[in-house]
Amino acid sequence: xxxxxxxxRHKITKRGQNVTFRCDPISEHNRLYWYRQTLGQxxxxxxxxxxxxxLEKSRLLSDRFSAERPKGSFSTLEIQRTEQGDSAxxxxxxxxxxxxxxxxxxxxxxxxxx
Amino acid sequence: xxxxxxxTEMTATEGAIVQINCTYQTSGxxxxxxxQQHAGEAPTFLSYNVLDGLEEKGRFSSFLSRSKGYSYLLLxxxxxxxxxxxxxxxxxLDAGNxxxxxxxxRLMVKP
Numbered sequence: 001x002x003x004x005x006x007x008x009r010h011k012i013t014k015r016g017q018n019v020t021f022r023c024d025p026i027s028e029h030n031r032l033y034w035y036r037q038t039l040g041q042x043x044x045x046x047x048x049x050x051x052x053x054x055l056e057k058s059r060l061l062s063d064r065f066s067a068e069r070p071k072g073s074f075s076t077l078e079i080q081r082t083e084q085g086d087s088a089x090x091x092x093x094x095x096x097x098x099x100x101x102x103x104x105x106x107x108x109x110x111x112x113x114x
Numbered sequence: 115x116x117x118x119x120x121x122t123e124m125t126a127t128e129g130a131i132v133q134i135n136c137t138y139q140t141s142g143x144x145x146x147x148x149x150q151q152h153a154g155e156a157p158t159f160l161s162y163n164v165l166d167g168l169e170e171k172g173r174f175s176s177f178l179s180r181s182k183g184y185s186y187l188l189l190x191x192x193x194x195x196x197x198x199x200x201x202x203x204x205x206x207l208d209a210g211n212x213x214x215x216x217x218x219x220r221l222m223v224k225p
Contacts, residue, residue, distance in 0.1 A: 091157070
């Protein structure tokens, strides 16, 4: 399968714990995006990378959130000291520039903070 | 800021035609996308408009009017498997061509 893959698919954690998610984009894609989606809402932009450089972060991304893409391939999103409000689906998407193509989404990691 | 509006829910009958509207207000417009999302799954790309007019792709068509900030997705010959959420998303030139999504329209197709 050459699509965007995310791991894990589901994560249940206790409030206050740290969690880390991984995204493997489509191999030749140079742009990688993280979105967050809560039930019944559309995805909300969190951050994006152009190769290994993180170029934009939403104000939704508090200091407890950090994302990396160390070699311009896979990316990780870490949430420290999780809160119940962090419960959501975390979606990763990738695209190829400058070809103006659509973004392809992974199946997401569903986080539940109890 | 950016604002994207679409109806929350719609119901239609199998075999019929349904039109899902989307209005937007944004700066740096660089295209409008429609995605389909089944419950618990990833959004999947349906269509893309950057110029005014109609784009047709099998049973799905999408229309854009940039001057009116308006788009619609038309689904023909509805099938039960078309029951899903339909997300309207605007791409803008800031933040690396990020997508800003509407809240989604949950479509229920009934027999």
